[in-house]
Amino acid sequence: MLKKTSIAAALATATAVLLVAGGCATPDTGKTEAAKPAQDASAAKPAQDTPKPKAVDYTAMTPAALAEYLIFESGSYELDQPTQEGTNGRARLVQDEIQKICSLKKGEELSDEARAKVMALAAASIKYPEGGIKLGDWKKGRELAWSGFGYRTAHNPDKHAGREAGGNCYNCHELATDRTGGTIGLTLTGFGKIRGSGPDMLKYAYDMIYNANTYFPCTSMPRMGANGVLNQQQITDIMAYLFDPASPVNK
Amino acid sequence: MFKKALRTLAVTGTAALIMGAQAPEDILDALARKTNNAPYLVQSPQNRMMMPDNPAYDLVEDGERLFKTPRGPKNASLEKCDFGKGPGVLEGAYVELPRYFADAGKVMDLDARLAYCMKTLQGFTDADPAVARKHGSGSDVMKLQTYIAVKSSGMPWNPPLNHPLEKAMRDAGEVMFYRRSGIMDFGCVTCHTKEGARIRASVLPNIHKPDEWTKAISWPAYRISQENVRSSQHRLIECLWQMRYPNMKNGSDASIALLSFWTDAARGAPAILPDLKR
Numbered sequence: 001m002l003k004k005t006s007i008a009a010a011l012a013t014a015t016a017v018l019l020v021a022g023g024c025a026t027p028d029t030g031k032t033e034a035a036k037p038a039q040d041a042s043a044a045k046p047a048q049d050t051p052k053p054k055a056v057d058y059t060a061m062t063p064a065a066l067a068e069y070l071i072f073e074s075g076s077y078e079l080d081q082p083t084q085e086g087t088n089g090r091a092r093l094v095q096d097e098i099q100k101i102c103s104l105k106k107g108e109e110l111s112d113e114a115r116a117k118v119m120a121l122a123a124a125s126i127k128y129p130e131g132g133i134k135l136g137d138w139k140k141g142r143e144l145a146w147s148g149f150g151y152r153t154a155h156n157p158d159k160h161a162g163r164e165a166g167g168n169c170y171n172c173h174e175l176a177t178d179r180t181g182g183t184i185g186l187t188l189t190g191f192g193k194i195r196g197s198g199p200d201m202l203k204y205a206y207d208m209i210y211n212a213n214t215y216f217p218c219t220s221m222p223r224m225g226a227n228g229v230l231n232q233q234q235i236t237d238i239m240a241y242l243f244d245p246a247s248p249v250n251k
Numbered sequence: 252m253f254k255k256a257l258r259t260l261a262v263t264g265t266a267a268l269i270m271g272a273q274a275p276e277d278i279l280d281a282l283a284r285k286t287n288n289a290p291y292l293v294q295s296p297q298n299r300m301m302m303p304d305n306p307a308y309d310l311v312e313d314g315e316r317l318f319k320t321p322r323g324p325k326n327a328s329l330e331k332c333d334f335g336k337g338p339g340v341l342e343g344a345y346v347e348l349p350r351y352f353a354d355a356g357k358v359m360d361l362d363a364r365l366a367y368c369m370k371t372l373q374g375f376t377d378a379d380p381a382v383a384r385k386h387g388s389g390s391d392v393m394k395l396q397t398y399i400a401v402k403s404s405g406m407p408w409n410p411p412l413n414h415p416l417e418k419a420m421r422d423a424g425e426v427m428f429y430r431r432s433g434i435m436d437f438g439c440v441t442c443h444t445k446e447g448a449r450i451r452a453s454v455l456p457n458i459h460k461p462d463e464w465t466k467a468i469s470w471p472a473y474r475i476s477q478e479n480v481r482s483s484q485h486r487l488i489e490c491l492w493q494m495r496y497p498n499m500k501n502g503s504d505a506s507i508a509l510l511s512f513w514t515d516a517a518r519g520a521p522a523i524l525p526d527l528k529r
Contacts (some may be wrong), residue, residue, distance in 0.1 A: 059415040063422035067430060067508070070423055076505030081497040085434065089497025092433040103430045103438060106459065151434050154492035154499070168435075173451050180452045184445065223434040229434055 082152050084160045102218035115217045122213035125226040133202045141241030144234055145169040167230055167238055176248035192243035193250040209235050273405045275523045276302035280464050290447040291463045294454040298527050307397055307473045307480045307525035313396025323373030332368035343402035346522050349511045351414035358420045360510045361396055362484050363502040385501050388480045397471040404524035408517040424512030437494040458516045465520035467512050472526035
């Protein structure tokens with residue numbers, strides 16, 4: 001019994017060495033060099049002659065540094081996966097300044113300085129239609145608001161050829177009462193009826209869809225305009241769905 | 252009738268021996284009472300009603316046979332596989348994963364550990380369908396995972412954090428949970444930190460509430476909308492898909508870091524296995 005166990009253990013250990021070596025050699029972006037110091041990492045710290053191979057001892061890294069390593073260097077994601085906007089998986093994972101500031105852990109609060117910075121960056125990102133904000137077609141807007149299609153990649157990429165990407169509004173917002181919307185965002189039922197459709201209100205709604213961080217820094221609301229998910233025409237179509245007295249949202 | 256019989260078999264064969272025959276639906280009911288009917292737990296009375304006839308019990312049966320049958324180039328069973336509590340010990344093993352395995356030199360989840368044993372003990376390679384086919388009720392991996400996981404039903408999640416690597420992976424997973432990126436600015440945090448919030452009609456689980464979060468992480472579970480038993484790894488790629496993230500490789504270190512954090516978040520709450528979800 002004892003013999004069998006130790007043979008099995010020895011076998012497992014031998015195979016483990018092979019596996020570890022194999023596992024390190026295969027990540028997708030030229031990390032074979034980084035793999036070499038891994039084997040003697042436990043015995044001695046690898047020489048820091050190049051800036052690259054520092055990341056092999058997970059326990060020597062801060063949680064944030066390890067997270068970045070796991071995302072970009074460990075071969076965990078398909079970083080070369082093409083995206084619908086013509087970039088790649090890596091670009092979807094690299095954070096811009098607002099995303100960095102807004103990745104707040106539980107109990108962490110935005111400083112006044114960071115809050116002001118996010119709001120300023122957001123306001124500067126907004127581009128308005130030439131000739132001002134005019135409501136588009138609410139029926140088109142309804143379609144966009146209720147569509148969750150678009151920009152998904154992972155194991156089942158959305159094919160944008162032949163189908164327009166939607167606004168995903170219904171996932172988080174209650175809109176018209178004919179379908180069930182989500183509650184992560186506030187309810188938009190009766191939006192125009194309650195708020196009216198004066199120029200200030202139109203600008204506010206446009207800004208909120210384009211980049212809601214302008215008013216609510218680090219909101220959960222995606223930057224639909226600033227990130228290029230929706231264009232100006234699509235935003236004003238969705239606005240028509242929210243404001244038009246004929247829209248089911250206001251019935 | 253057949254399913255009923257299987258279910259009885261599964262329960263007596265596993266939970267009954269250790270936990271006094273607490274069926275998954277009874278674990279769920281107890282949690283619902285304890286949380287004063289947390290919306291996430293009680294959102295689907297229909298699903299709750301179907302739990303005694305969970306199609307996942309079919310996989311438990313098949314998984315046990317696969318586990319005990321000598322297979323692969325080495326013609327060995329998996330009965331010597333060590334899931335963290337000693338070779339062949341399955342009771343309570345799953346609720347203590349992910350954990351660090353000295354033989355592999357890394358932190359592994361159930362999926363990774365199972366693949367490791369199929370390769371080392373049975374001689375399969377990554378290319379063999381037995382190892383490579385990760386998803387679907389018909390896959391060996393899902394049958395084996397379901398069999399192994401059900402032996403922890405009703406037990407409190409208790410992933411070890413004693414080894415520095417376990418702690419490092421859990422902490423990196425926490426950073427990744429709150430990390431926002433991509434064309435929609437999403438992170439796990441966007442959907443899973445609000446109690447009772449819905450995506451469309453579906454109530455979302457809040458990671459800060461272990462008694463509801465345990466149901467969220469109780470995989471394998473039969474997904475009615477997909478007519479298949481699904482794993483934690485499958486849940487992960489589906490979330491990433493909705494988040495507009497690139498594909499994540501099964502068993503990757505990033506996936507295990509996220510699983511380490513999400514399992515730690517359910518610590519102390521009882522696993523509901525097998526579960527049945529929308």
